[in-house]
Amino acid sequence: MTPGVTTVGRLMFNQSLPPEYRDEGREIKHKKDLSELLLRIAKEAPDKYVDALKGINDVARNVVFDYGRTASFSLSGLALPPEIKKLRDTYKAQIHLIKEDPKLDAEQKNKAIIDYLMPKISELQKKLTELPDEDNGFIQQVKTGARGNASQLMQILFGDMIVEDHKERPIPVPGLHGYGEGVTPVEMWAGSYGSRKGYIGVQLATSDAGYFGKQLTQVAHRVVVTEDDCGANDVGLTVPGGDTNNVGSVLAVGAGDLKAGHVLTKQDLHKLDDKEITVRSAVTCQAREGICSKCAGIREKGHFPHKGDAVGVTASRAIAEPLTQAMLSSKHTGGVAGKEKHMSAFKSVNQFIQVPEAFIGAAPLAKRDGKISAIDKAPQGGHYVHIGEEEHYVPEDQELNVKVNQEVEAGDALSDGLPNPAEIVKYKGIGEGRRYFTQKYYDILKENNVGNHRRNVEAIARAFINRVKITHPDGYAGHFPGDVVSYDDFVRDYEPREGYELTSPSRAVNQYLEKPMMHYSIGTRITPSIAKKMESAKIKMILAHKEEPVFEPVVSRAQDVSINDKDWMTRLGGFNLKKGMVDAASRGSTSQLGGSSFIPSVVSGTGLYSDIIDDEEE
Numbered sequence: 185m186t187p188g189v190t191t192v193g194r195l196m197f198n199q200s201l202p203p204e205y206r207d208e209g210r211e212i213k214h215k216k217d218l219s220e221l222l223l224r225i226a227k228e229a230p231d232k233y234v235d236a237l238k239g240i241n242d243v244a245r246n247v248v249f250d251y252g253r254t255a256s257f258s259l260s261g262l263a264l265p266p267e268i269k270k271l272r273d274t275y276k277a278q279i280h281l282i283k284e285d286p287k288l289d290a291e292q293k294n295k296a297i298i299d300y301l302m303p304k305i306s307e308l309q310k311k312l313t314e315l316p317d318e319d320n321g322f323i324q325q326v327k328t329g330a331r332g333n334a335s336q337l338m339q340i341l342f343g344d345m346i347v348e349d350h351k352e353r354p355i356p357v358p359g360l361h362g363y364g365e366g367v368t369p370v371e372m373w374a375g376s377y378g379s380r381k382g383y384i385g386v387q388l389a390t391s392d393a394g395y396f397g398k399q400l401t402q403v404a405h406r407v408v409v410t411e412d413d414c415g416a417n418d419v420g421l422t423v424p425g426g427d428t429n430n431v432g433s434v435l436a437v438g439a440g441d442l443k444a445g446h447v448l449t450k451q452d453l454h455k456l457d458d459k460e461i462t463v464r465s466a467v468t469c470q471a472r473e474g475i476c477s478k479c480a481g482i483r484e485k486g487h488f489p490h491k492g493d494a495v496g497v498t499a500s501r502a503i504a505e506p507l508t509q510a511m512l513s514s515k516h517t518g519g520v521a522g523k524e525k526h527m528s529a530f531k532s533v534n535q536f537i538q539v540p541e542a543f544i545g546a547a548p549l550a551k552r553d554g555k556i557s558a559i560d561k562a563p564q565g566g567h568y569v570h571i572g573e574e575e576h577y578v579p580e581d582q583e584l585n586v587k588v589n590q591e592v593e594a595g596d597a598l599s600d601g602l603p604n605p606a607e608i609v610k611y612k613g614i615g616e617g618r619r620y621f622t623q624k625y626y627d628i629l630k631e632n633n634v635g636n637h638r639r640n641v642e643a644i645a646r647a648f649i650n651r652v653k654i655t656h657p658d659g660y661a662g663h664f665p666g667d668v669v670s671y672d673d674f675v676r677d678y679e680p681r682e683g684y685e686l687t688s689p690s691r692a693v694n695q696y697l698e699k700p701m702m703h704y705s706i707g708t709r710i711t712p713s714i715a716k717k718m719e720s721a722k723i724k725m726i727l728a729h730k731e732e733p734v735f736e737p738v739v740s741r742a743q744d745v746s747i748n749d750k751d752w753m754t755r756l757g758g759f760n761l762k763k764g765m766v767d768a769a770s771r772g773s774t775s776q777l778g779g780s781s782f783i784p785s786v787v788s789g790t791g792l793y794s795d796i797i798d799d800e801e802e
């Protein structure tokens with residue numbers, strides 16, 4: 185465009201922006217150009233953002249109102265340009281040849297049709313979006329990113345090409361007529377499988393994802409900020425120094441020239457790029473109830489969270505929401521073949537909190553410390569890995585990641601499968617279990633394009649992996665043997681048992697931690713590799729005990745977390761109410777208004793609480 189010349193549309197658009205953001209030469213060609221501009225305003229001039237947004241909205245509304253006929257669709261937009269019509273004739277001719285081929289039987293013909301059209305789909309979509317768009321609202325919408333996608337454009341203008349049935353098998357009925365011009369009865373019939381499945385799928389995906397989000401929220405709802413600083417010392421999560429998730433975290437252990445207590449900035453990350461660092465984390469916070477502000481770290485708003493901020497609920501929404509969206513968008517294809525699917529993301533993310541007995545794709549874990557004495561081929565496929573007397577089966581579809589004579593520790597994965605977090609906790613303790621959960625959950629979300637902030641996952645990990653079963657025959661601190669209690673509640677008043685030793689990590693091998701250190705929790709058995717990690721983090725002394733702890737860590741599925749809550753009213757917000765209530769009554773469980781759970785307050789608002797108190801007073 186000639187310098188100094190602009191369009192009316194640009195003048196109107198610029199007028200709606202704060203003066204310093206006006207630029208008559210700027211072209212907004214795609215949705216992302218607009219998003220970038222708005223993001224810039226939101227960051228640089230947040231107080232002008234709302235007005236700018238409203239201004240742009242008003243311009244758009246006025247234009248549609250005043251010029252609706254020309255700014256919208258017209259029927260002519262549905263007409264196929266001659267070159268695309270020619271393409272359709274080529275497809276038809278080729279399909280005709282396949283159908284008339286005397287050498288092929290019916291099944292071979294079907295396969296040949298699918299094989300011919302499948303690779304053409306992306307080619308055709310590209311051609312359609314490259315058509316001139318001046319007079320065509322449909323193409324414009326897709327090209328500018330305003331609405332719709334190339335697949336939907338193809339369905340309206342050209343046809344479905346190949347659709348899938350309800351079992352995701354391609355149907356050998358070519359869809360060569362657009363929904364704009366009208367489809368043949370056979371094409372309509374073929375498409376109905378996919379569209380019905382899509383319709384049902386949306387309902388099911390919404391309910392699956394909704395239930396998932398509800399469980400996460402329930403698990404994490406007690407992760408509320410209750411104090412400014414728990415004062416955790418030498419306790420934190422060890423993470424790669426260059427990870428951008430560290431921005432806003434507080435260093436738990438000094439790193440390089442940065443001292444413990446330093447709040448990490450973007451600039452610091454470059455210096456720490458090749459180091460492992462230990463940061464304060466929800467996973468390791470020592471707050472008496474909920475978590476502290478320092479361990480939560482600086483969040484989206486640019487400051488440490490305040491007392492009362494529901495970090496856990498925010499985290500569970502932040503994880504469940506994009507996952508729901510990903511599931512819905514994968515269902516919205518209306519059965520057109522060749523679309524990627526997000527179900528696997530949901531399945532693996534969901535499996536982590538369901539603790540199923542048959543954990544799909546689980547890596548077998550070493551049941552004890554020791555040397556791998558032999559690896560034998562299993563007659564049914566896969567391998568048997570021997571550590572002393574213990575035999576471990578590694579299924580055929582997994583690759584071994586251990587060799588004969590290699591030293592392993594209990595809980596180490598023997599293959600490239602996905603270790604079940606519940607088993608990691610059993611062998612390696614609450615602390616390592618939370619660390620593993622955080623890392624793996626974060627990775628799975630990222631791999632499936634529903635990336636998230638690591639600290640959101642940390643909040644979930646703290647709440648989800650937080651149960652211990654009292655095993656000491658005499659019980660402990662008022663708990664009976666067999667009682668399942670929250671680890672956080674349990675350690676709050678935990679005193680190192682008589683006979684503990686203050687010793688170096690390497691001398692404490694095979695003893696049990698009596699005081700948390702790094703991310704390792706009380707009761708963790710010190711193995712040679714843990715001792716090494718502690719020593720490389722320059723930890724000189726730890727508190728350890730020769731005797732096994734008075735509890736063992738357990739992981740229960742998300743929906744059972746609240747039936748073990750110490751507060752009987754909080755149990756009302758969960759599942760399995762009958763079991764939870766009977767158990768609460770038999771233990772004389774109490775309820776506390778104003779604790780980290782919001783549920784007693786909600787219940788009290790209904791009047792139930794005061795009724796009970798009145799009854800007690802009478």
Ligand SMILES: [Zn+2]
Nearest residue numbers: 414469476479
């Ligand atoms: Zn803390």
